[in-house]
Amino acid sequence: MVFLSRVLSTGKRDRNTGKFIDSLRIYVRGGAGGMGFPKYGGIGGKGGNVNAVAKEGVTLRSLLTENPTKRFIAQNGGNSHKNRILGEPGADITIPVPVGVTVVNDFGKVLGELNTHGSILVVAHGGAGGNPLSQYNGQRAKPFSVKLELKLIADVGLVGFPNAGKSTLLRAISKARPQVASYPFTTIKPNIGVLEYSDHRQITMADLPGLIEGAHMNVGMGHNFLKHVERTKLLLLVADIQGFQLGPQYPERSCLDTVVLLNKELELYRDDLLDKPAMLVVNKMDVAGAQLKYDEVKNKLRNLANVVGDYPEELRPERVLNFTDIVAISADKDPRGVEKLKHRVREVLDFHAALQQEDLETKVVATLRAQMTPKGPQML
Ligand SMILES: Nc1nc2c(ncn2[C@@H]2O[C@H](COP(=O)(O)OP(=O)(O)OP(=O)(O)O)[C@@H](O)[C@H]2O)c(=O)[nH]1
Numbered sequence: 283m284v285f286l287s288r289v290l291s292t293g294k295r296d297r298n299t300g301k302f303i304d305s306l307r308i309y310v311r312g313g314a315g316g317m318g319f320p321k322y323g324g325i326g327g328k329g330g331n332v333n334a335v336a337k338e339g340v341t342l343r344s345l346l347t348e349n350p351t352k353r354f355i356a357q358n359g360g361n362s363h364k365n366r367i368l369g370e371p372g373a374d375i376t377i378p379v380p381v382g383v384t385v386v387n388d389f390g391k392v393l394g395e396l397n398t399h400g401s402i403l404v405v406a407h408g409g410a411g412g413n414p415l416s417q418y419n420g421q422r423a424k425p426f427s428v429k430l431e432l433k434l435i436a437d438v439g440l441v442g443f444p445n446a447g448k449s450t451l452l453r454a455i456s457k458a459r460p461q462v463a464s465y466p467f468t469t470i471k472p473n474i475g476v477l478e479y480s481d482h483r484q485i486t487m488a489d490l491p492g493l494i495e496g497a498h499m500n501v502g503m504g505h506n507f508l509k510h511v512e513r514t515k516l517l518l519l520v521a522d523i524q525g526f527q528l529g530p531q532y533p534e535r536s537c538l539d540t541v542v543l544l545n546k547e548l549e550l551y552r553d554d555l556l557d558k559p560a561m562l563v564v565n566k567m568d569v570a571g572a573q574l575k576y577d578e579v580k581n582k583l584r585n586l587a588n589v590v591g592d593y594p595e596e597l598r599p600e601r602v603l604n605f606t607d608i609v610a611i612s613a614d615k616d617p618r619g620v621e622k623l624k625h626r627v628r629e630v631l632d633f634h635a636a637l638q639q640e641d642l643e644t645k646v647v648a649t650l651r652a653q654m655t656p657k658g659p660q661m662l
Pocket residue numbers: 442443444445446447448449450451461462463464465466467468469470490491492493565566567568569611612613614615
């Protein structure tokens with residue numbers, strides 16, 4: 283019964299409870315411009331801007347706690363008067379936001395991204411001061427709402443059906459302690475763990491809520507949290523060798539089905555996610571019969587392109603993930619397997635970083651070559 287009520291209530295759960303918030307809607311208004319002074323041709327002061335500034339250590343939760351009204355209004359510009367012909371500009375207001383925030387307006391337009399500590403975005407401009415062109419009336423600045431959307435920055439993103447063992451794996455591979463339970467949708471907010479190596483190298487891994495077929499239509503936890511994998515460098519898919527079934531009235535999905543369906547959901551979210559390096563972890567290899575199942579399925583997992591044709595069109599991805607590795611482990615009972623995986627994750631990340639570096643160097647050389655005049659130095 284506990285299981286059923288959890289499943290049934292997942293859609294309605296308030297996703298903003300708990301400590302972590304990954305989006306926040308705020309109200310902003312630039313300052314109005316000050317009045318000009320027609321008699322002396324005086325210009326009103328410009329209204330202040332509302333600026334968002336990325337700061338390490340700030341969270342959307344702390345921003346909300348410190349600004350419960352969620353209103354950010356800059357100061358109006360001063361009027362021009364006989365003792366001060368140029369009106370005083372209104373003061374800007376600064377919203378400290380976490381690094382990794384995208385600012386989006388109510389029409390879905392991206393106003394900007396703040397991806398490094400100290401980067402600034404003018405979210406709302408102050409109005410111009412009154413001047414001859416405006417008959418000396420200060421310009422009003424319209425209020426509007428924007429959404430601060432936080433994308434976590436982690437090197438590796440764990441993607442899988444509910445209950446596959448993503449959180450168990452993060453617990454085994456790092457010191458993070460995400461909740462683990464035998465019902466689907468245990469994880470409702472992302473968790474980040476740090477993989478630590480003996481040479482002090484650190485790799486961050488994000489554990490995400492379970493992704494399920496139909497997530498793009500908001501089934502289960504939906505797929506909006508996939509924004510957190512947009513900037514990861516490696517996708518780590520986790521599939522339960524036993525497959526998955528949400529409930530008796532839902533179709534049974536085999537391990538292979540879950541991988542194909544995850545591929546499809548990733549594609550529906552943003553098909554360029556399929557270009558990211560990806561590894562597959564087949565989990566729960568300690569359960570009875572797991573090895574037999576794995577032996578049957580491993581070649582198919584290696585050649586997804588050959589099997590997706592068997593799936594109906596609505597479930598079939600157009601493009602398949604290309605796994606660099608397929609690793610069969612028990613996140614729960616095989617510490618050596620987990621340790622090997624940890625090292626392999628590092629190797630794959632390093633390999634792709636080197637490839638990208640090479641790519642960058644090739645591009646730089648090509649650009650330099652293109653810029654060379656026939657008389658210029660010879661590039662070998
Ligand atoms: N036998 C076995 N059980 C496992 C293994 N890994 C995880 N489990 C169990 O599977 C269940 C789900 O594990 P979680 O780690 O919570 O799964 P999850 O993928 O994070 O699930 P959601 O957060 O719901 O998406 C728990 O009961 C775990 O104890 C494993 O390697 N072997």
